[in-house]
Amino acid sequence: MPRELGPSLNERQFFLQALKEEVRIDSRGFGDFRAIQLDFGDEYGVSDVRIGKTRVLTNITAEVTTPFPDRPFDGPFTITTSLSAMASPSFSGPPSETEVLLARLLEKTLRRSGALDTESLCLIAGRAVFSIRADVHVLSHDGNLTDAACLGVVAALRHFRRGDSEVKGEDVKVFTMAEREGVALSLLHYPLCVTFSFYEGEVVLVDATLSEEQMREGSCTIGMNKHGEVCQIAKLGGAPVDAVILLSCSNLALRHVERMSKVMEERLLEDAKRRYKGGIKAEPSSENARVP
Amino acid sequence: MAISAEPTVVLSHLHHTDGSATFSQDGYTVIGAVNGPIEVSRRDELPEEAVVEVTVRPAAGVGGTRERHLESILQATLRQVIFIHNFPRRLIQITLQVTSTPDNDSVGSKIVQASVNLPILPSLLQTSVLTLLSASIPLAMTLTSILLAVTPDGILRSPTIKEIQGANSVHVLAFSSHGELLVAESDGIFTMDVWDDVHTVARRICCVETSANDSMQEDGLEEKAGGIMTFVKSVLQEKVNQDLNWKK
Amino acid sequence: MPLDTSSYSLALLRLDGRRWNELRRITAQISTMPSADGSSYLEMGNTKVLCTVTGPCEGGGTRDRDRADIRVELAIAGFSGVDRKRVGRGDKRVSEMVSTIQSTFASTLFTNLYPQSTIHISLHVLSQDGSLLAALLNASTLALIDAGIPMRDYITASTAGSTSSYSSNDESADPLLDLNTSEEQELPFLTVATLGGSDQVSVLVMETRVQAGRLEGMLAVGVDGCKQVREILDDVVREHGKEVLKSGRL
Numbered sequence: 001m002p003r004e005l006g007p008s009l010n011e012r013q014f015f016l017q018a019l020k021e022e023v024r025i026d027s028r029g030f031g032d033f034r035a036i037q038l039d040f041g042d043e044y045g046v047s048d049v050r051i052g053k054t055r056v057l058t059n060i061t062a063e064v065t066t067p068f069p070d071r072p073f074d075g076p077f078t079i080t081t082s083l084s085a086m087a088s089p090s091f092s093g094p095p096s097e098t099e100v101l102l103a104r105l106l107e108k109t110l111r112r113s114g115a116l117d118t119e120s121l122c123l124i125a126g127r128a129v130f131s132i133r134a135d136v137h138v139l140s141h142d143g144n145l146t147d148a149a150c151l152g153v154v155a156a157l158r159h160f161r162r163g164d165s166e167v168k169g170e171d172v173k174v175f176t177m178a179e180r181e182g183v184a185l186s187l188l189h190y191p192l193c194v195t196f197s198f199y200e201g202e203v204v205l206v207d208a209t210l211s212e213e214q215m216r217e218g219s220c221t222i223g224m225n226k227h228g229e230v231c232q233i234a235k236l237g238g239a240p241v242d243a244v245i246l247l248s249c250s251n252l253a254l255r256h257v258e259r260m261s262k263v264m265e266e267r268l269l270e271d272a273k274r275r276y277k278g279g280i281k282a283e284p285s286s287e288n289a290r291v292p
Numbered sequence: 293m294a295i296s297a298e299p300t301v302v303l304s305h306l307h308h309t310d311g312s313a314t315f316s317q318d319g320y321t322v323i324g325a326v327n328g329p330i331e332v333s334r335r336d337e338l339p340e341e342a343v344v345e346v347t348v349r350p351a352a353g354v355g356g357t358r359e360r361h362l363e364s365i366l367q368a369t370l371r372q373v374i375f376i377h378n379f380p381r382r383l384i385q386i387t388l389q390v391t392s393t394p395d396n397d398s399v400g401s402k403i404v405q406a407s408v409n410l411p412i413l414p415s416l417l418q419t420s421v422l423t424l425l426s427a428s429i430p431l432a433m434t435l436t437s438i439l440l441a442v443t444p445d446g447i448l449r450s451p452t453i454k455e456i457q458g459a460n461s462v463h464v465l466a467f468s469s470h471g472e473l474l475v476a477e478s479d480g481i482f483t484m485d486v487w488d489d490v491h492t493v494a495r496r497i498c499c500v501e502t503s504a505n506d507s508m509q510e511d512g513l514e515e516k517a518g519g520i521m522t523f524v525k526s527v528l529q530e531k532v533n534q535d536l537n538w539k540k
Numbered sequence: 541m542p543l544d545t546s547s548y549s550l551a552l553l554r555l556d557g558r559r560w561n562e563l564r565r566i567t568a569q570i571s572t573m574p575s576a577d578g579s580s581y582l583e584m585g586n587t588k589v590l591c592t593v594t595g596p597c598e599g600g601g602t603r604d605r606d607r608a609d610i611r612v613e614l615a616i617a618g619f620s621g622v623d624r625k626r627v628g629r630g631d632k633r634v635s636e637m638v639s640t641i642q643s644t645f646a647s648t649l650f651t652n653l654y655p656q657s658t659i660h661i662s663l664h665v666l667s668q669d670g671s672l673l674a675a676l677l678n679a680s681t682l683a684l685i686d687a688g689i690p691m692r693d694y695i696t697a698s699t700a701g702s703t704s705s706y707s708s709n710d711e712s713a714d715p716l717l718d719l720n721t722s723e724e725q726e727l728p729f730l731t732v733a734t735l736g737g738s739d740q741v742s743v744l745v746m747e748t749r750v751q752a753g754r755l756e757g758m759l760a761v762g763v764d765g766c767k768q769v770r771e772i773l774d775d776v777v778r779e780h781g782k783e784v785l786k787s788g789r790l
Contacts, residue, residue: 042392055306088308089330092345097639100636100639101639103632112747112748114749133352135352137389139389218647229749230750230755232746233746238643238644240734241740243734243741243759243760247755247756250755251752
């Protein structure tokens with residue numbers, strides 16, 4: 001399998017010199033994101049996130065299964081990430097380090113922080129639960145996969161509607177969308193990731209492109225929700241960075257998370273308007289629309 | 293959402309690959325990407341021709357036997373389509389990502405998964421050819437393919453999932469741009485005579501080229517017929533026009 | 541088994557009798573394995589880790605022709621935890637720790653002195669009782685020093701937690717240093733590794749939810765813990781050096 005080619009010495013020097021003069025190659029500010037575009041599919045639970053040239057497609061599916069014996073009330077929630085040759089030819093073959101770390105980061109940000117209320121997926125304790133599965137497909141890789149994938153999964157989870165269900169004694173009936181309107185999942189909070197890249201110990205960049213990622217000395221991903229709770233921090237080695245800089249990163253992360261949450265909110269609202277049929281077919285939701 | 297039977301395509305929209313295309317038809321949407329010709333591991337390399345590697349990825353879940361089966365059909369077909377002798381000891385890597393399949397409101401999604409493999413095959417074939425075109429990989433021919441179902445009422449073109457379930461047999465046929473039969477996959481019980489009928493119908497749909505005006509006058513099956521070949525040609529024409537835009 | 545943290549506010553003593561800023565007992569030995577180029581054995585409370593370093597030896601340079609590769613292997617013994625569990629090779633948590641250790645030392649060691657070679661770090665976890673990643677990093681540092689591979693400074697690590705859970709917003713919450721397993725299961729905590737007792741943070745991993753305001757306190761306590769750990773590790777190395785000199789093995 002071919003290896004991913006890194007930037008040349010000339011490119012590297014040019015880039016670092018530019019950083020010293022406080023210029024980024026694509027003329028963004030150090031703390032700026034590229035344009036974020038969020039779209040939803042025709043079906044429920046499909047989100048398509050584009051951050052610059054990075055593009056991630058997320059698909060949520062639900063099915064009725066029996067729960068794990070040690071957790072009879074919890075519906076399983078799995079996130080799978082697939083980096084195929086579509087993102088880069090070097091991703092064919094066994095899962096690369098990038099893929100494993102991406103999967104771990106998503107799991108830590110979304111699962112361990114309890115974003116999805118898995119107990120609400122229970123139909124009959126120990127017998128039947130909804131299992132939720134998120135498939136993250138990376139279509140195009142131009143850096144910052146983590147932030148894009150995290151936004152994609154959260155947006156898709158909020159967009160998803162599972163079939164309404166009815167329990168009669170021991171029998172579970174799941175209605176299709178044609179029979180009854182779907183039910184939204186119950187999410188407790190919406191964590192999002194922001195990744196920082198460090199250069200020369202001093203410079204901190206947000207939302208690095210692929211070539212910027214290849215040249216960085218260290219990185220730190222901070223998962224936060226808009227209420228200012230940190231869900232996860234991952235600075236997995238790399239060049240040492242002053243503790244004070246890391247703390248200021250967490251403040252900056254909050255600003256970006258608030259902005260991304262707003263984009264997500266707007267897009268979800270637009271999508272809901274597009275789907276609104278009005279009257280009796282209006283959608284039941286477990287969430288209170290007035291609580292921000 | 294209404295499913296449009298009209299095929300639509302977006303070419304070269306992914307930036308990191310040599311060629312890419314998103315193709316949707318009859319509720320199926322497939323994103324294809326090609327890398328090639330690139331380096332191949334020594335274990336897999338062929339001394340006189342290119343290795344064609346096809347990966348099919350389902351929208352949900354990981355690929356299983358169903359995807360491997362589709363991959364083997366696609367791989368065998370595309371080896372005929374691509375000029376593999378032009379690239380000895382090279383790899384042409386095709387990734388096909390299914391992003392949506394027609395959901396059936398009356399059936400749970402689980403059952404759709406377990407049904408026959410064939411309905412998605414025409415979309416996959418069409419996507420891979422368009423993706424190869426987008427990557428400008430030398431091809432011996434292009435192809436057009438169609439899904440037909442034989443029901444008690446007759447032969448149906450691009451049947452829905454419900455129609456497939458009620459059908460006696462399902463057939464996927466693909467024809468090269470020279471009019472030769474390239475792929476014939478069938479599922480179900482049928483006689484040779486029925487297959488001959490299917491072949492005739494499929495050939496008429498796939499190989500006969502009609503302009504938009506002509507198709508208005510014809511009836512029934514052929515109303516939309518000829519569309520596929522015309523579609524592939526028009527896509528090609530547009531791509532060539534765009535690629536040569538700088539000359540104008 | 542939920543941990544009863546209610547008694548903390550009464551006596552300001554943790555379950556094992558420590559104060560908020562106390563480390564557990566750290567004992568370490570180096571040159572434990574004569575056959576390896578460098579080796580160490582480290583205990584942080586009941587977390588026990590064994591590390592051997594081989595290299596720099598020939599081969600490698602696949603990532604970067606001008607530098608040595610660092611390969612890390614991590615084996616967690618089935619009997620190391622409370623319940624006997626086999627940790628598979630493909631476990632994501634393990635590969636994350638491996639990649640963290642690899643990347644930390646790649647930027648701390650002077651790998652540019654050994655082009656086209658490989659340094660193997662092999663870690664065995666014999667017993668786990670919290671602060672696992674921190675113990676692994678500390679043990680690797682000691683073994684690398686024993687192997688005589690030039691590095692910028694000690695990488696020392698410790699964990700820090702907070703007595704409040706994420707839901708409660710009480711102001712009286714204290715930060716805690718060096719958590720054991722039962723505390724890790726109940727409280728938000730982070731693992732921090734610094735370079736040579738400075739404020740330069742090399743690794744910072746947090747997996748639990750916590751109020752952003754609480755982060756500063758936890759990080760400060762963690763960095764301070766790293767400084768204490770550095771003193772302890774430095775003593776171990778100096779003690780070993782004296783012994784070697786005395787026995788005339790040089």
